[in-house]
Amino acid sequence: MKLRYSMGSPFGRKAAMAVHALGLTGSIEMIDHDADKSNEVRQINPLHKIPMLIADDGSPIFDSPVILEYLDEIAGGGKIIPARGLERYKTLSRLALADGITEASILIHYEDRWREPAQKAQPWIEHQLGKIKRAIAEFEKDVPKEFDAAAMGLVCALTFVTREGQWDWRPHAPKLAAWLDDVSKNEPAVAATVKKT
């Protein structure tokens, strides 16, 4: 089994973080997509997005929440996502909320990357920032209590918003800021997946 990822991709980092947290590093070949520009992703995923897990039979497994579900199952199940019941879907919904921060942040990033300055749509950027601000406010009210799949998504989301300099969220979410500092120090899977510059 192989994981194509990049630590610079927040979704890729999340998948790599799950591999580390679940103790699967020895059983998955980790391929840094930035260093290995083969066409593998393009060939097996028409969307051409990372992360991409390639199962032992060659099947592409995506997108990142599906990868996390599969990794959790391989690790025995119920480790980073509750195995069943409402708790499972609550965790998956919190993961979707965290990923929604990242998605909005990436859309803003793409405004810079793909549009000429004159084409940039400030109302669209504000619209995406609204999602980021509301979702962060929601997590500030309910800071993660365990290091589960949703928490991994949140680490990647907050780090990406910070790196992009899109919104100085820390003064607005001090409990979340303290949580991020804590897991950055104490969760080995977070430290192991920091993007090297």
Ligand SMILES: N[C@@H](CCC(=O)N[C@@H](CS)C(=O)NCC(=O)O)C(=O)O
């Ligand atoms: N919903 C997807 C999003 C993945 C995604 O947007 N990946 C970005 C890198 S962070 C990508 O590969 N973008 C290339 C493109 O959109 O062409 C997931 O959760 O895996």
